[in-house]
Amino acid sequence: MGYGAVTEKIILELAEIAGASHVWTTEEKREACSRDETTTLRPEERFMPDVVVAPSSAREVSEILQTANKYKIPVTPRGGGTGLSGGALALRGGIVISDERLNRIIEIDEENMAVVTEPGVITSEINAAAAEKGLAYTGYPMSVLSCHIGGNVAENAGGGNAVKYGVTMRYVLGLEVVLPTGEILTLGGKLMKDVSGYSLKELFVGSEGTLGYVTKIILRLQPLMRxxxxxxxxxxxxxxxxxxxxxxxxxxxxxxxxxxxxxxxxxxxxxxxxxxxxxxxxxxxxxxxxxxxxxxxxxxxxxxxxxxxxxxxxxxxxxxxxxxxxxxxxxxxxxxxxEALRVTDPVQTDEDIVVPISKIPDIARGLKEMERRFGVRAANFGHAGDGNLHPTFLKPTDMMMERWQSVETEIEWELFRMTAELGGVISGEHGIGSKRKKYFAELCPRENLELMKKIKKALDPNNIMNPGKIFDL
Amino acid sequence: MGYGAVTEKIILELAEIAGASHVWTTEEKREACSRDETTTLRPEERFMPDVVVAPSSAREVSEILQTANKYKIPVTPRGGGTGLSGGALALRGGIVISDERLNRIIEIDEENMAVVTEPGVITSEINAAAAEKGLAYTGYPMSVLSCHIGGNVAENAGGGNAVKYGVTMRYVLGLEVVLPTGEILTLGGKLMKDVSGYSLKELFVGSEGTLGYVTKIILRLQPLMRxxxxxxxxxxxxxxxxxxxxxxxxxxxxxxxxxxxxxxxxxxxxxxxxxxxxxxxxxxxxxxxxxxxxxxxxxxxxxxxxxxxxxxxxxxxxxxxxxxxxxxxxxxxxxxxxEALRVTDPVQTDEDIVVPISKIPDIARGLKEMERRFGVRAANFGHAGDGNLHPTFLKPTDMMMERWQSVETEIEWELFRMTAELGGVISGEHGIGSKRKKYFAELCPRENLELMKKIKKALDPNNIMNPGKIFDL
Structure with a gap:
């Protein structure tokens, strides 16, 4: 699919939509949006967008997406940049939509035990605001102090409390989403049940920014456990x-x-x-x-x-x-x-597999076997209560970088094939993004992948929303 | 959309797939599949399918759907027949697929706290089997003693425990689904987390049998609260x-x-x-x-x-x-x-609205006002903990049936408009089905409805799966 170039005219259109001071083409700003926390990114790797824009409303997001769709410019949504699967990387340049101005907690509704928030709020801030009213948002991931809630929704983030409290999706009561073609959808509300039509809200949760841009989120709160x-x-x-x-x-x-x-x-x-x-x-x-x-x-x-x-x-x-x-x-x-692993072994790849809990020992045995075969260390930790493990493979200090890069791919194939054989999947909370795309293309059943692509094409005919993530069209 | 007729040739094909003794064209069997428990059905109303077939495997379901798709025959999935929104009614005749032979609990997996079941199992039987191992399925609806788990998944059933335990979707870990075009999808597994691609599983939960036929379900179990x-x-x-x-x-x-x-x-x-x-x-x-x-x-x-x-x-x-x-x-x-209401007021319509909890008193006031205006009784009860109410309008004994039928529609419009104005939706756990379709067509935002139709067309190009439910194409 051929994309258009970000011309001076397009930048002027973006400035008209969001205000000139909220559109950046400087090296510094583009560079700041060129990476995330994916461990397999080489230190020198950058994915520079052509332009960064920070809208302040769903209406502005809609106009930006209509412009992008008209000129076929790729759009990458960006939150806290703490993702671990390359979801926020502008693989094909184009426009990055930053959520830095969509950063208000709109309301903590005590009576309905819900928070209404924009996507650019740091997740821990939601918890701080809720705690003042004796409430808590329990769906947060381990990166709660730095990630944005919009990113949590995009990735359907998990975390250390999921065994009891589940993951992000359980708490998403409502969403405002702008489709790649510009329509603004309002889904759900402060409602604990809703079977009025298809589960559209859930389709957007975990879609890694490939189906639309979330501009408002209603989350269910729980009593704060003191x-x-x-x-x-x-x-x-x-x-x-x-x-x-x-x-x-x-x-x-x-x-x-x-x-x-x-x-x-x-x-x-x-x-x-x-x-x-x-x-x-x-x-x-x-x-x-x-x-x-x-x-x-x-x-x-x-x-x-x-x-x-x-x-x-x-x-x-x-x-x-x-x-x-x-x-x-x-x-x-x-x-x-x-951090402890990084001191002695700075080059590594961290994984995010999920298996049935009873299969965790099989994974542990498989990792030991892989250590022997590949001559690398496989450190393992994770959320035992929900079968979500983060095996982390460490490059031996005496292994040449070129050798490591080919071993890394072999290791990942081996791990993911073993995971699939045990009834598991290759990502539990970090997402497929660009990092795991090639593995997903092989391991996801063909019919499932075809269905995802059908849905993607129906919503995003020009493939402008976060292209190259999860799968290639 | 023109549908084909169920010819002798098609019935022979079905008999070849499922076995002649599992294909029925008798008046008695077709009549048994012609109604559900929707209160607004007139006593004489029947929706007779042309043929009823009871497959025993996903493979057979796939072949039946391929046959139906080839000849453009409408297909209506049927579980316990306890639905309250007309979801199981064969509005356009055709084939009813009965789940009566897909009725095994395949496994209670204690270690992974999960049950693997076919759709035709009565929900309370799952709980009985789980209880033997100290476990419980907590997502069940009020009709637990007669509904089928497949119907619960199709309707994303709620119930009296949702305030603490949520609704069916929270517990669906995995599904095997046959698409209208015959592909068999395996979604999820005994996995507590999964962000490997779009939330396809959730798309089928609550889709009221319009996107595919569920042949296997993996549900999360909880410790039994004694x-x-x-x-x-x-x-x-x-x-x-x-x-x-x-x-x-x-x-x-x-x-x-x-x-x-x-x-x-x-x-x-x-x-x-x-x-x-x-x-x-x-x-x-x-x-x-x-x-x-x-x-x-x-x-x-x-x-x-x-x-x-x-x-x-x-x-x-x-x-x-x-x-x-x-x-x-x-x-x-x-x-x-x-039952108590039916003794004195046998003619009634029961509703299933959801509003933010704080708006329940507004609904109560609105119902009082409606009682005065329409001269009918509006009895009200429901699940206060999650804002899901079942206002039930009762025909006064001295009101003529013709008058009631027009008043009933006016009342429903009034109730649903009031619900929408309060930020609510018209169904929390019973579904849209055929009963609420005309209201949904008006009250669901146009963009949302368009998106649902796009998804439906992508999955079911000939509109054979449960046509006429939720919306008309």
Whole structure:
């Protein structure tokens, strides 16, 4: 598909729509929009848009998209730029629509337990505003302090609380979306149920900005759980740790707010990085379990039961963290894995597979096998409660970069094929984006891919919205 | 669009696919598939299919749909026939695909907390099978004892527990769907997260059988909550009762498993019908609140707090039901409203609107106004916790049937316009079907409707799947 060039005339049209001071063609601004946090991007890689525009209303977005559609200019929506799959990269140049001026929390509606927000708000700000009214947005991802809520919707973000609270989609009650052809859709509302026609709202959630630009979001809020307690359970191996998960949930009747899995390598690395003196000898796998609630007695009860169930499930040691300080300490281990790994192994690729929970030990075994075969380290951690793992492959320092780049692709193929064979998928919360597109093209069933393409073509006949993401047309 | 006739040749083809003994053209079988439970169907109304076929596999469904698509024969999927919006009516004759042979629970997977089932299983049977392993399917609707799970998926069914547990969509982890053109799609799996491509699974949930035929369903299960307690709170009026709901949830931090609203008329009628001696004097509205949990102490605590919050919110009297017997007694009041109303007012139309919770009192006021204007009774009850109401308009015994039929349409227009003005939609859990199609065509924003039609045409080019439901092409 041939795209048009961003001419002086088009830039003038954009300036007329959004105001000249909200349209940038400077190197500096374009450069700032040329990357995201995808680990496989080489340091020198840049995807420079021709122009960046920051509209302030759905109407302006609609006019920008109509202009882009008329001249066949690719459009890349950009939020916080914290994505891990290249979703915000302007692969084919063109226009980046920045959400920096669509950054208001419009309303916290206490009575209907909902927030109405624009897409450019940092997710943690929504939680701060909700907390003032005793409410919380529980669908947030791990990057809550820097990601934008619009990006969360585009990627259907998950996170560490999904085992109890689910992912972004569960909380999206309403959306205002501008289609690539300029129509402004209002979907849903402050409504907890809605079966009036097809699930259009859900179609946009997780579509990675390829079907439209979201200009307003209504999210369901929950009562703020004021109390939480966590524990760290040490196991001899992954199989034992994972077997303890259904024991706790299905048989124990307990749904913790987090069940995080950390393999021995990540655990040791993070402890070293933090100068944390937790025992590491004989530890083959670790679970970090957190429970939350509004009633302190019930919570004490829950954490005690969780401990008993994990002990009965084979945990060798359990550290309960029931103060804010001790909780921060054990969460620091989980949160600093990425950074700890980077100290000694700066070149890596982080993955985002999902498998049925019972298959996590198969993945762990498969990773060990891959380590031997490819001569690389496969660090593994993730959300055990929902089967979403982030295996991270580390380039050995003595491996040449050229060799690594070909090994990396082989490794990813191997991991994704194994995941598919175990009934899993190649992304649970980071998205396909441009990073995983070639794998998705092979592993997604042909009929499913055809259906996605039909929908894409029906909504975006000129393929201007975030082209080259998820699949190529 | 011209449809083909069901010829002898086509019936032979169907017999070859599904076996001659699973293809029926008898008056009796066709008649059994000619109605559902939509209240506005006249007693004599029938929508007779030409032929009923009961396939036993996705492969057979695919061949049936390929045959239907080749000869342009309309196809109507049929489950338990308990729908309330005419979704299972063969409006244009043709083929009914019955799910009576797709009726196996394939697997209860305890480790992954999931059930794999065919669509023709009665929803309560899934719960019975799950309960044996300490698990529960919590997305079920009020008709759980007679509806089929396939119908629940088609309608994205809600129910009395949605305030805490959400509706069907939240629990659908995977689907096998046959497209109208015969392709068999496998979507999702035993996976708690999945952002690998568009949300296709969600597109089929709630599409009322117009986009494909579901042949397999994977549902998420939850730990079975073994304890529950309920209370009945009496209020002087609806505004007071509804104001108590956010007080309990947002400020009290308590999410009950049910918050049911019953207006004074329904309450008195149901008490009379049951010979139940609850006080009715001065009662303007009633809330039935149920909490569930696995820990009895926490539950006792919750029901006590719920009582306190409702009392502080203006409840004049509160009856706590903490034994199975007393719980059954107060739930009987809620469950018997329909039947109680039918004793004295057999001709009625039941609705299914959703509004933001805070707007329930506006609906109550609007209904009073409508009673005066149209000279009919507007009984009102529903799920206060999620804003989903079932206003039921009753034909006065002395009103002529012809007059009622025109009044009924006027009433529905009035109710739906009022709902839309309050930010609501015309169906929360029953669906649009054929019953609400004419209203939906007017009240659904044009752009949304166009998008739905584009999707429908992309998936079903000959419009054979359940034609005439939700919208006309």
């Amino acid at each position: 109390n939480r307690a966590a524990l760290l359970a040490l196991f001899a191996d992954t199989a034992g740790a994972i077997a303890a998960v259904p024991r706790m949930m299905a048989r124990g009747g307990l749904i913790p707010s987090s069940i995080e899995y950390i393999d021995a390598y990540c655990y040791v690395k993070a402890c070293e990085f933090l100068n944390e003196e937790l025992p590491t000898e004989g530890v083959g796998a670790v679970l970090l379990v957190e429970v939350d609630g509004s009633d302190q007695d019930a919570l004490d009860n829950d954490i005690e039961r969780a401990g008993e169930l994990l002990k009965a499930g084979g945990a060798s040691e359990i550290y309960v963290a029931d103060t804010r300080f001790t909780r921060e300490r054990i969460w620091a281990v989980r949160r600093n894995i990425d | 304890n529950r307690a309920a209370l009945l709170a009496l209020f002087a009026d609806t505004a007071g009762a509804i104001a108590a709901v956010p007080r309990m949830m947002a400020r009290g931090g308590l999410i009950p498993s049910s918050i049911e609203y019953i207006d004074a008329y329904c309450y008195v009628k149901a008490c009379e019908f049951l010979n139940e001696e609850l006080p009715t004097e001065g009662v303007g509205a009633v809330l039935l609140v149920e909490v569930d949990g696995s820990d009895q102490d926490a539950l006792d605590n919750d029901i006590e707090r719920a009582g306190e919050l409702l009392k502080a919110g203006g409840a004049s009297e509160i009856y706590v039901a903490d034994t199975r017997f007393t719980r059954e007694r107060i739930w009987a009041v809620r469950r018997n409203i329909d």
